[in-house]
Amino acid sequence: MSQAAETPLDNRQQWRKGRMAGLIRDIMATLSRDNGAARPAAELEALSRLDDRLTSFAGDRIDSRAPMLIRPADCVVWDGNPRDQPGLNPDSCRSLIESIAAEGGNRIPVLVRLNPQASEQPYQLLVGSRRRFAIDWLNHNGRPELRLNALVVELSDEEAFRLADIENRERADICELDRARSYQQAVDRFYGGVQSRMAEALGLSNSQLSRLLALAQLPEEVIQAFATKEELKVRYSELLTPLLRRHEQRADLIAEARIIAQEQQARAAGNGSMLASATVLSRLRQAAARRPRESSDMEIMAGGDRIGRARVxxxxxxxxxxxxxxxxxxxxxxxxxxxxxAARALA
Incomplete structure (x- = not known):
């Protein structure tokens, strides 16, 4: 049987996928340069795999129009993006600002979609927060003629979240807490509260996702005890979450966290050195260990069901x-x- 001839639609889909592949390779090259030092072979291999995932995901979702020039004010950052927008500043974006100023614009387009909300801003920014910030900063600092090079894509909210996550997962300037909080919001907003659905969509194991969500669920008092939110790591929540699940230990731990937060504020006001994250973690764990426990047995719960017990x-x-x-x-x-x-903490 002879092979069916390619249709114009097939050709168009291949063109769009090839176009997106080139765009994503440029984006990844930019990410590599923005991070400064040369990457080891393992990271380059990881970026290559990321390139493949992005290309496969977004290949047929690109709009047929060519990149266009818009003002930064023409687009609002989509609220599902995990990047902390207030955290962007001229110092953290200095190399990108200088590069865009020298080239007369952002060579790599940002990704936007039409804004479905009734707004003065016709577009939502999905990928490219740093490039938008850089152009906006330059507009207000001697380069008002520069415009934002943008490419329109057609994506649902869930697809936009996945695309932003694929790119942001490789960025060193997005802290684990910001990423965890974005996941906490997304699990209800896009996946009906079902963690396994979200884990499958993002290519994560349920264990990886559970660990990130545990970080997002740390009490605000505990977060404020650390010098900066960037110091909070997933591994810390693994040690603190089991202690927070016991009522008495939780009260003691949070009380200590408030004391530490006040110390941090006093040190910051007096230009003193902030308490190191290891010191904060140690003090929180010690506070939870002060109260005697009546029993070393504890129930193991999963999805609201008791599945067993752990005994020291x-x-x-x-x-x-x-x-x-x-x-x-x-x-x-x-x-x-x-x-x-948690059982080890009781030993």
Whole structure:
């Protein structure tokens, strides 16, 4: 049987995919330059895989129009983007500002879509917050003629979130807490509160996603105890979350967090050195360990159901589990891991 001839639609889809592939390669090259030092081979390989994922994801969603020039004020940053917009400043974007000033604009287009809201701003910015900031800064600092090179894409909210996440996941200037908070909002907004659906869509394991969401759920008092939000890491939430689940320990830990936050404010006002994250973490854990515990046994819960118990003995941690035949093992193991960490804290 002879192979069917390519249709004009097939040719168009290939053209669009090839065009997006070139764009994404340029975006990734820009990301590599923006991060400064030369990347090791492992990171270059990771960027290559990211290039493939972006190209595959966005290949047939690009608008047929060529890149256009718009004012930064013509687009509003989409509220689903995980980047902390107030965190952008001339110092953090200095190399990009200088590059755009020298080239007379942003060579790599930002990605926008038509703004569905009734607004003076016709576009929503999906990818390219730093480039938009740089052009806007230059407009107000001697280069009013510069415009933002933008490319229109057709994406749903969920697709826009995935695309922004794919790019931002490789950025060193997006802290783990900002990323975790964006995931916390997205799981309800785009995935009906079902973590496994979100994990599958983002190419994460349920365990990875659960760890990030635990970071986003830390009390504000605990977050304020650290010198900056950039110091908060996923591994810290793994140690603190089990302690926060016990009522008495939670009260003691939060009380200590408030004391530490006041110390941090006093040090900042007096130009003193801030307490290191390791010191903060140690003090919070010690505060939770002061109160005697009546029992070292604890229940292991998953999705609101009791699946077993963890018990501390002289030889270690003993687990008693009941695993249903249709259980999500990744999610179950994530809860078991948390239970083991909590049991160790009681030892």
């Amino acid at each position: 003995t002289k030889g270690g941690v003993v687990l008693d589990l009941t695993i249903a035949s249709d259980a999500d093992l990744d999610l179950l193991f994530a809860h078991v891991r948390e239970a083991i960490l």
